[in-house]
Amino acid sequence: MGSCLSAVDDVVNDFIDQQSRYYQESKNAKSYAAKKNDNNTDTSSSHLSVVLKSDLSPIYPSLPKSAKKYHCRNVYDGDTLTLDDDSRVRLIGVDTPELKEKQPFAIEAKEYTKKYCHGRDIWLSFDSGDSTTNKDHYGRLLGFIWVDLEGDARKSKNCTQWLCVNEGLVAAGLANVYSPSGSKKVNNYDKLLGLQTLAREHKCGQWKSYKEQKVIVTPSGGAFHKCEDTNNVASDCKHLSRSKNLKLVDSSECYDKGMHPCRHCMS
Numbered sequence: 052m053g054s055c056l057s058a059v060d061d062v063v064n065d066f067i068d069q070q071s072r073y074y075q076e077s078k079n080a081k082s083y084a085a086k087k088n089d090n091n092t093d094t095s096s097s098h099l100s101v102v103l104k105s106d107l108s109p110i111y112p113s114l115p116k117s118a119k120k121y122h123c124r125n126v127y128d129g130d131t132l133t134l135d136d137d138s139r140v141r142l143i144g145v146d147t148p149e150l151k152e153k154q155p156f157a158i159e160a161k162e163y164t165k166k167y168c169h170g171r172d173i174w175l176s177f178d179s180g181d182s183t184t185n186k187d188h189y190g191r192l193l194g195f196i197w198v199d200l201e202g203d204a205r206k207s208k209n210c211t212q213w214l215c216v217n218e219g220l221v222a223a224g225l226a227n228v229y230s231p232s233g234s235k236k237v238n239n240y241d242k243l244l245g246l247q248t249l250a251r252e253h254k255c256g257q258w259k260s261y262k263e264q265k266v267i268v269t270p271s272g273g274a275f276h277k278c279e280d281t282n283n284v285a286s287d288c289k290h291l292s293r294s295k296n297l298k299l300v301d302s303s304e305c306y307d308k309g310m311h312p313c314r315h316c317m318s
């Protein structure tokens with residue numbers, strides 16, 4: 052556990068250190084730059100325009116106007132926590148490795164969220180609407196968690212102080228961008244994808260051992276599947292048994308589009 056915790060500290064410190072690098076390099080991030088002048092401007096919120104000025108840095112000079120203060124009693128895992136009133140919050144737009152399934156970096160993801168949220172005041176904002184309209188079928192609130200950075204992190208970023216934990220998890224390589232199939236993509240979806248690409252390029256967290264590979268996709272599916280033989284675009288995965296027009300692509304291309312590894316054949 053000790054080594055895990057220090058590994059988490061390293062990840063978190065790397066993450067903080069890299070913010071200035073992210074800021075510079077984000078200007079060259081192809082996936083983000085191509086989109087940022089087009090469909091990523093939301094004029095309905097002055098907070099988002101501030102976000103865009105700071106490019107990909109997940110550290111913000113202010114909170115979104117709609118954010119409300121809560122107190123976090125407990126962190127359940129990387130993307131789920133409990134408030135003082137017993138309501139559960141699921142961080143929206145991201146998916147962290149599963150603790151129950153002992154997936155790699157599940158502990159680190161939990162420690163990351165715990166470090167910023169456990170026993171602390173947190174601020175919650177929603178993609179749109181309010182706490183009554185943002186619940187999943189488990190009754191969990193779906194939102195973005197904001198925390199006030201303290202200490203060294205604040206000093207080193209003299210004009211900024213707010214971290215969106217959802218984005219921070221992705222930037223630290225401890226969560227994948229996630230959008231349940233059929234649901235509307237969160238309003239900072241492109242930004243999350245840009246952070247995920249940078250985390251991969253910097254080999255943060257779970258991306259340390261990432262190896263580019265050819266994977267199989269369908270024309271419209273959100274998942275990509277294992278390819279055993281690049282000379283033969285076929286798969287034994289049960290989810291592909293009826294699929295046609297299978298195609299081989301690079302795994303990074305899939306991640307950049309927000310696709311996720313098939314839970315059946317890629318885990």
Ligand SMILES: [Zn+2]
Nearest residue numbers: 276288313316
């Ligand atoms: Zn599969």
